[in-house]
Amino acid sequence: MLQIESLNTYYGDSHILRGVDVTLPTATSVGLLGRNGMGKTTLIRSLMGYVRPASGRVKMDGQDVTGWAPEKMARHGIGYVPEGRGIFPNLSVRENLVMSARAGVDGKRTWTFDRVMHTFPRLTERLSHGGQQLSGGEQQMLSIGRALMTNPRLLILDEATEGLAPLIVAEIWRVIGEIRATGIATLIVDRDWRKVLGNTEQAVVMEKGRIVRQGPSAGLLAEPKVLEELLGV
Numbered sequence: 050m051l052q053i054e055s056l057n058t059y060y061g062d063s064h065i066l067r068g069v070d071v072t073l074p075t076a077t078s079v080g081l082l083g084r085n086g087m088g089k090t091t092l093i094r095s096l097m098g099y100v101r102p103a104s105g106r107v108k109m110d111g112q113d114v115t116g117w118a119p120e121k122m123a124r125h126g127i128g129y130v131p132e133g134r135g136i137f138p139n140l141s142v143r144e145n146l147v148m149s150a151r152a153g154v155d156g157k158r159t160w161t162f163d164r165v166m167h168t169f170p171r172l173t174e175r176l177s178h179g180g181q182q183l184s185g186g187e188q189q190m191l192s193i194g195r196a197l198m199t200n201p202r203l204l205i206l207d208e209a210t211e212g213l214a215p216l217i218v219a220e221i222w223r224v225i226g227e228i229r230a231t232g233i234a235t236l237i238v239d240r241d242w243r244k245v246l247g248n249t250e251q252a253v254v255m256e257k258g259r260i261v262r263q264g265p266s267a268g269l270l271a272e273p274k275v276l277e278e279l280l281g282v
């Protein structure tokens with residue numbers, strides 16, 4: 050569905066992404082791994098249109114979408130849950146969800162307000178609360194809920210469990226499983242590499258702005274030496 054070809058991205062003079070090639074197939078779950086500062090978030094921001102790559106291409110269903118604005122990417126079915134959440138703090142939980150509602154590119158509304166409520170029962174009790182009144186875990190659930198309301202074909206989750214209590218983390222992984230089961234492709238960045246590899250079909254490992262490994266997640270899980278070298282685990 051998404052193809053990233055020879056992507057180079059700079060922040061000022063710093064050359065961050067160095068010729069990145071990644072394919073994100075339809076309805077496939079891909080884990081993006083790498084130590085801190087290796088370029089994972091920059092890759093996501095480059096493909097979503099928050100950062101303009103200096104060269105290279107992002108293609109969606111074969112069409113060149115390099116440099117499309119994030120809103121346009123979203124309209125074409127790419128849901129994004131950014132690191133640090135990205136909800137509207139001054140709007141209520143209900144408003145945050147309702148304003149995001151949209152049919153998917155196939156015209157279907159698989160994820161409705163009721164379904165999101167069913168998936169995150171905690172949010173049901175907080176519907177009239179403002180975004181800023183929520184706990185960190187509730188904010189994260191709201192952020193995922195908002196992305197689901199857009200009925201994406203691909204959901205990108207950048208550090209969705211960061212800083213949350215173990216029970217909430219478990220709940221978020223459960224929901225990720227549910228999302229995958231509905232046929233939505235996912236791109237998952239998370240510090241817990243075991244969980245990432247256990248919840249994805251494919252894994253991509255970045256090192257210093259380059260892809261150094263790409264293949265089945267289960268295969269990588271069986272290679273402790275490679276993991277130690279690439280992830281420092």
Ligand SMILES: Nc1ncnc2c1ncn2[C@@H]1O[C@H](COP(=O)(O)OP(=O)(O)OP(=O)(O)O)[C@@H](O)[C@H]1O
Nearest residue numbers: 060061063065083084085086087088089090091092
């Ligand atoms: N806005 C920015 N301006 C300048 N440099 C940046 C900016 N954002 C990130 N960087 C640098 O780009 C490099 C890649 O950062 P990035 O956030 O993409 O890495 P990451 O793999 O997502 O790591 P982390 O897990 O720490 O978020 C780092 O060296 C970082 O310091």
